[in-house]
Amino acid sequence: MESPTSAATNLGEEAAAGFRERFGHEPDGVWSAPGRVNLIGEHTDYNEGFVLPIAIDQRTWVAVGRRHDRLVRVASTSSSTSGDTVVEHGLDDIAHGSVDGWSAYPLGTAWGLLQAAGDTELGSVGGFDAYFTSDVPLGAGLSSSAAIECALATALVDLWRLPLDSDRVLRATVQAENIIVGAPTGILDQSASLFSRAGHALFIDCRDSSRESIPFPLTEAGLRLVVIDTRVKHAHADGGYGDRRAACEEAARVLGVAALRDVSPEALEEGRERLDEVIYRRARHIVTEDARVQQTVALLRSQGPRSIGELLLASHASMRDDFEISVPELDTAVETSMAAGAIGARMTGGGFGGSAIALVDAERVEELTEAIGVAFAKAGFEEPVTFVVTPAGGARRESR
Structure with missing residues (x-):
């Protein structure tokens, strides 16, 4: 089996070789950014609440x-996203509705950075060529889109010498996804991809963007974090995600707060009669999920990763029943993982497909993987893809 280090080296070399082949000149460097798994805290980010992701060792390289001149050219190894073609666009002509498909992520990132830098930078930089490779699974809820954005953002800040601090880079990548791509996401994915530390989870307060690295010593605890990619594809720009966000905003409006972050469980119950039943259940997920994130952080600090299993399960139940973003494949993954001895399991990501995670003893990974394959086959689902992830570091320059 190829080691993660050699696989990463190969992807970096593949990005540079692909660049030379497509564009006919040498790149100025290679950068990378990771995908992410969210341990807990789903849909709380755009409600100004708390989240706890980790970056994973699957990365996007550019x-x-x-x-x-002012031309941008982007290409990718992934035929499912790019058709192995070069997309060309004028740097000054990027706007909502002017780009679509996978290229909206890198083009939107360039636009977002220039917006963040201000008018003084708009005319002082040239265009660029970019070639992407990745082993972050697409549509699996592991934030392949943020990995594209954050890898390129890190590169362009370097190459354009933009006077942007880390928080302005973060906001630029989020704006790219919100405005150019049209996906109403919060700051979770990009924060994890930019700022994570190896061996740690990233505790994020999405109101002020403050971050704290929380030790997540899986190996020392004899544990592994298994991702179960159900291969049910999802897309944040689709309606289900936007509907959930709109419901949360309506609940906050009715309850008279800036965001559901400001609602305690007691206040939610007091205001229940003023909320439609569906709106109430959407709000209940957010309010209880915020509490679970904080409880998880406290347990990791005091007792370590073996102590958080019940909170993972409670989070999944809340997403399944109150937020209604699970699907049968995700429920099967979670239920089968627990039957196979997992300490805890839950769906991860925006929902409506994607992946689940299971926290399991190292020696039971193979047993869990086999059980999930059998359960999916018995249910008539497409064969899932399972793999172990480790907490990795954030976006960085790889070579000059």
Whole structure:
């Protein structure tokens, strides 16, 4: 089996080689950014609440070279996203509705960075060529889109010498997804991809973007974190995600608060009669999920990762029943994982497909994987993809 280090090296070399083949000149460097798994805290980010993701060792790599004109050219190894073609666009012509498909992520990132830098930078930079490679599964709820955005953002800040601090880079990548892509996401995915530390989870307060690294010593605890990619594809720009966000905003409006972050469980019950039943259940997920995130952080600090299993399960039940974003494949993954000896399991990501995670003893990974394969086959589902992830570091420059 190829080691993670050699696989990563190969992807970086593949990005540089692909760049040379497509664009006919040497890149100025290679950068990378990770996908992420959210341990707990789903849909709380855009409600100004708390989240606890980890970056994973699956990454997106990009080779980038500066141009002297205002043209942007982007390409990717993934035929499912790019058709193995080069997408060209004028740097000054990027706007909502002017780009679509996978190229909206890198083009939107360039637009977001220039917006963040302000008018003084708009005319002082040239275009660029960029070639992407990745082993972050697409549509699996592991934030392949944020990995594209954060890898390129890190590259362009370097190459364009933009005077942006880390929080402004974060906001630029989120704006790219919100405005250019049209996906109403919060700051969770990009924060994890930019700022994570190896061996740690990232505790994020989504109201002020403050971050704290929380030790997540899986290996020392004899545990592994298994991702179960159900291969049910999802897309944040689709209606279900937006509907949930709109419901949360309506609940906050009725309850008279800026965001559901400001609602305690007691206040939610007091205001229940003023809320439609569906709106109430959507709000209940957010309010209880915020509490679960804080409880998980406290347990990790005091007792370690073996102590958080019940909170993972409670989170999944809340997403299944109150927020209604699970699907039968995700429920099967969670239920089968627990039957196979997992300490805890839950769906992860925006929902409506994607992946589940299971926290399991190292020696039971193979047993759990086999059980999930059998359960999916018995239910007539597409064969899932399972793999172990480790908490990795954030976006970085890989080579010059």
